[in-house]
Amino acid sequence: MTALASEQPEQPGKTEQPGKNGTSERTGEPEKTARPTGPGLAELGRGYLDRIRAGELGSLPAVAGLVVLCVFFSLLRPVFLSNLNFANLLTQSAGSIAIAMGLVFVLLLGEIDLSAGYASGVCAAVLAILLTNHGWPWYGAVAAALLTGAVIGLLLGTLVAKVGIPSFVVTLAAFLGFQGVVLMLLKEGTNVSIKDPTVLAIANNNLSPVLGWLLLAGCAVGYAALQVRRSRDRSRRGLAGTPPVLLAVRIGAVVVLGAVAVDLLNQERSRNVLVSSLKGVPLVVPVIGALLLLGTFTLQRTNFGLHVYAVGGSPEAARRAGINVAFIRIAAFVICSCLAAVGGVIAASRGNSVDPNTGGSNVLLLAVGSAVIGGTSLFGGRGRVVDAVLGGLVVAVIQNGMGLMGYSSGVKYAVTGSVLLVAAGVDAMSRRRTAQR
């Protein structure tokens, strides 16, 4: 995950100072575009620094925040670093990360979905009722939950894109409406418990230690192969690519970080081994990992993803380029609500039951906070799926660490709210900086 975040320095663009354009353009060296050679490491580093100075911070604040918070909490409460807590952190944040991933698509368009939390609640309720009251098999119920998400997204997206109601209002109305739907589905607030072992496994079971290592090995090899192949292809065509040193560092970082995490998670974390053994990578980690890969692939490598960025950057330019703007908007809402459904399934699995609070209270705000803290802009056009993961981990660390330090929920909410505000402030200021040129 961290490796994807470090994709940032990939584009060797040197930002030009506006002041010196007049001169440099006239005397520009023809060699530069005529024969692009691989930029040196120093040049890449300078390009990265230039971009940061220009306000394109990317995931930097989230990664820095994550490191600072982890150091801070582990100094004050050593238990924060324990294996058990590390695993808890991952399972705690999974549901909200899934919702945040979906929100990234909507935020990229400069829209918002305030109903994603309760949409996940509706989908979780559908899942629980079909499983428990109607005895559906797990795959049928999960498919129905996802389908419910898709229908919700289609409805919201059509209202925004075709009818033209601002997404803020549509989803605010849906926020209230879905809260009612959950209550109606759950017969005025009964708690529907889930007993299906497969659904329960999603948020509660772990991979066996061997499987964890195999999975890591598979991911590392796949990642390395993709990176090397792409770099080879580019250098064969004479295009500027990533220098091999950086490539090796990036792949090395994935392997080392992954190995440390898997090793930690594979250690015994049960308080009493005789009663039950508790070790291995939680099952939600590969689930989130797969969503991350799929989402990143969609946004970065397909023309659909490119069109999402284009509509977020300038709807008018996108329209003139022949992009079906309404379709892109509707699709983004469908993706958002489907991922909210995934979040709902994870939440239902983790809670062993669904009640009217599933997807309620602070779920939505934490998910929006995750995306924004991770570096996704509220103004549209800038953000990545990995932001949701990084931001989600920051939010989870704050909640978890402050809980360990014995602060009340009130303080936790206040601090999380402030962090969201700071992240949104950074977003707004970096936008102003880029607009100033």
Place this chain on the structure above:
Amino acid sequence: MTETPLLELRGIDKRFGPVQVLHDVALTARAGEVTALVGDNGAGKSTLVKCIGGIHPVDAGEYLFEGRPVQVHSPRDAAALGVEIVYQDLALCDNLDIVQNMFLGREKRRGLVLDDATMEEMAAATLKSLSVRTVKSLRQKVSSLSGGQRQTVAIAKAVLWNSKLVVLDEPTAALGVAQTAQVLELVRRLADNGLAVVLISHNMNDVFAVADRIAALHLGRTAAQVRASDVTHAQVVELITAGRSGDLGLQDTSKGAAA
């Protein structure tokens, strides 16, 4: 000049409700030449460009492309003919890089996946054919470019698709001196590469710097279309403001208005 012009418009009329914006307008554009379209505010330049680009259908008149009469009802029809229009507001996405902007809506793919490497090669080749040296990296975001560089990207985008006619709507309006010179140089190079270029401009210096022919519109009518070498600066200004200059232009504007 016996060869058929690439674009020939004859007797174009266009009205919006009760307002007749274009009366019997004629315009020709030849391959390898820059045709400047000049006229005061409200003379109908923008409307004429939108008619060429297929945004507004014409009410009457002939649209000949390569000597053949054609029907242009939508921007897609125009693009199919090889007509590309660079509007004043450029319509670039700030958050995308140069290559992504140039290919927006017409991306190259390999299966499901974007073929970034091929698009970058094609973009580099296009910029090289225009001798553009001002852009350091094709992967830099458009938000980091200067006004002149943005104009360059927008023009390169129009050229990328083997277009035959490029219409530029006031490409130098918002630029400084050095950048204006650069864009004009690029405009000249487009024509030298064999394209027909229609350049809309308010600036007489720009017009005389690059144009082979000048078409002047006055209150929705073609005042004159002349070779740039045959007229003076002052004559063109007269054509723009009064619709006539000595023997040139609309000889009897009062009769014309009544007709």
